[in-house]
Amino acid sequence: MKKLVALMLVMVLVGLMLVGCSEKQTEGGLIVIITPSHDNPFFKAEDDGAVAMAQELGYETLSLVHGDDVNKQDELFDTAIAKDAVAIICDNAGADATVTAVKKAKDAGIPTFLIDREITETGVAIAQIVSNNFQGAQLGGEEFVKLMGESGKYVELVGKESDTNAGVRSQGYHDVIDQYPDMEMVARQSANWSQTEAFEIMETIIQANPDMKGVICGNDTMAMGAMAALNAAGMGDVIVVGFDGSNDVRDSIIAGEIKATVLQPAYYISQLAVEQAHEYLTNGSTGEDEKQLKDCVLINGDNASKLETFGIKE
Numbered sequence: 001m002k003k004l005v006a007l008m009l010v011m012v013l014v015g016l017m018l019v020g021c022s023e024k025q026t027e028g029g030l031i032v033i034i035t036p037s038h039d040n041p042f043f044k045a046e047d048d049g050a051v052a053m054a055q056e057l058g059y060e061t062l063s064l065v066h067g068d069d070v071n072k073q074d075e076l077f078d079t080a081i082a083k084d085a086v087a088i089i090c091d092n093a094g095a096d097a098t099v100t101a102v103k104k105a106k107d108a109g110i111p112t113f114l115i116d117r118e119i120t121e122t123g124v125a126i127a128q129i130v131s132n133n134f135q136g137a138q139l140g141g142e143e144f145v146k147l148m149g150e151s152g153k154y155v156e157l158v159g160k161e162s163d164t165n166a167g168v169r170s171q172g173y174h175d176v177i178d179q180y181p182d183m184e185m186v187a188r189q190s191a192n193w194s195q196t197e198a199f200e201i202m203e204t205i206i207q208a209n210p211d212m213k214g215v216i217c218g219n220d221t222m223a224m225g226a227m228a229a230l231n232a233a234g235m236g237d238v239i240v241v242g243f244d245g246s247n248d249v250r251d252s253i254i255a256g257e258i259k260a261t262v263l264q265p266a267y268y269i270s271q272l273a274v275e276q277a278h279e280y281l282t283n284g285s286t287g288e289d290e291k292q293l294k295d296c297v298l299i300n301g302d303n304a305s306k307l308e309t310f311g312i313k314e
Contacts, residue, residue, distance in 0.1 A: 028059035029086035031277065033270075034076050036091060037067050040193070040221055042244050042266050043091060045310045046115060049270035050089045057278050059086070068160065070097040077101040081108045087277040089270065091116040095164040099124060111280055113273040116266065118164055122290055127276050129292045131264030133165050136243065136296025137172025140262040143298055144177065144216050144241045147259050151182030152213030154239075155205055157198055157226060158190045159218035166190070169218050169243055177216075186212060191222045198225025206233050214239035220246040220261055227258050245299055245310050253304040260300040266310040269294055 031054045038044040051061045062083065066073035073093040080088050081104070088105055090112055092098035102112045102124045111126040118128045148154065156173065159166030177183050186209045191198040198217070206212070206229060215230070215238060217223040223242030230238045236257065242249050245263030252258040272294075276286040299307055306313050 028054075028057060028278070028281075030062060030083055031059045031087050031089060031274065032062045032064060032076075032080035032083070032085040034064045034066055034073065034080070034088060034090040034092075036093070037065055041246050041248065042220070042310065045266045046091055046270040048309075049267035050115075050274050053271040053274040054089075057274065059274075059278075066093045068093050070094050073098065074101050077105055081105060081110060085110050086281055088112045089273050089277065090114055092119060094162050095120045097162075111277065113277050113280075115269050115273050116165070116264075118291070120164075125290065126280055127273060127286055127288065127290055127292065129269050129273050129276070129294065130165075131266075131269065132293040132295050133168040133264070134172040134175075135293075136262040136264060137169040138176050139296060139298040140169075140216065140241055140243055140260065141173040141176030143260045143300060144173070144214060144239070145180055145183065147239045147241070148183065148214050150180050153184045153186045153209060153211060154214040154216060155202075155209065155212055155226075156185060156188040157201065157215065157217040157222045158188060159222070160192045161190050163193075166193075166218055173216055191217075191225065193219050193221060195221040195225035195228075198222035199229045200225075202226045202229035203233075206230070206235065210235075212238060214241070216240075217242045220244040220249040223258055223261065224248055224252065227252060231257070245297070245307055247307070247309065250299065250304045250307040253299065253301060260298065263297040263299050263307065263310065263312065265294060265296075268311060 033050045035043045035046050047063050054061045064076045070093045098119045099121045105112050114125045114128040187205045191201050215226045220242040227240050240258045242261040249261045280286050
């Protein structure tokens with residue numbers, strides 16, 4: 001009887017071990033999602049989209065924030081490698097500085113899928129999926145010129161200088177605006193994507209240029225800061241245009257303050273990156289080119305009510 005009980009116990013233990021092995025084999029593994037600070041709703045939407053899709057596809061997720069600090073980003077890539085991540089989804093901290101981190105992950109057998117911001121090398125990441133910032137900025141520039149009546153003094157607030165998107169958006173704006181000789185830029189300054197910095201910078205610019213007619217911004221958080229400073233100065237009629245498509249700016253447009261923004265589909269792009277990571281891990285290829293551009297959409301009073309979490313509701 002004792003031998004029979006012992007044999008039964010062994011069989012149960014073997015069965016449990018087989019179940020455990022079976023469960024482990026069906027797990028997708030860990031996908032690490034690395035973005036700038038979630039204080040910016042754009043980056044929070046990226047993380048939300050990636051997490052939702054990864055979990056839907058059967059993966060565990062770990063969300064990490066580099067805060068646009070390259071050294072911190074390097075540490076987070078090390079964390080992903082140490083945790084044996086199967087893939088990294090990253091909105092990076094610098095086009096040049098990120099190359100080394102992505103190579104390190106690649107050498108460790110971990111593929112990286114970049115979203116929102118490109119890096120300066122190809123063949124290192126598996127995918128670089130970004131909004132067509134130049135096309136989007138042209139849309140924003142055209143709307144800004146139209147709102148300005150093709151003339152008047154204006155200010156440009158630029159994003160973080162080390163971020164490729166900041167330069168591309170500025171080029172897109174000027175590709176349109178500079179065609180109009182009566183449009184006069186009286187100030188151009190970086191507010192580093194920050195609402196607080198935009199507010200403080202605009203306070204100074206307002207004093208020097210009380211006759212400005214418009215402000216065009218590299219992202220929505222800076223547009224919100226600029227609008228707040230203008231309202232505080234009793235200049236709420238100044239035309240402000242942003243870029244991103246945040247719910248905050250949507251509400252401002254509906255309230256008649258900020259006049260327009262440009263939607264880049266952050267939630268969709270991050271989900272697409274996870275889908276491509278899954279395809280790559282499953283079949284060894286995404287079936288797509290490494291560099292992928294996704295078009296932006298102009299948001300103004302006509303369609304702002306359809307905007308929700310960096311996407312358009314039909």
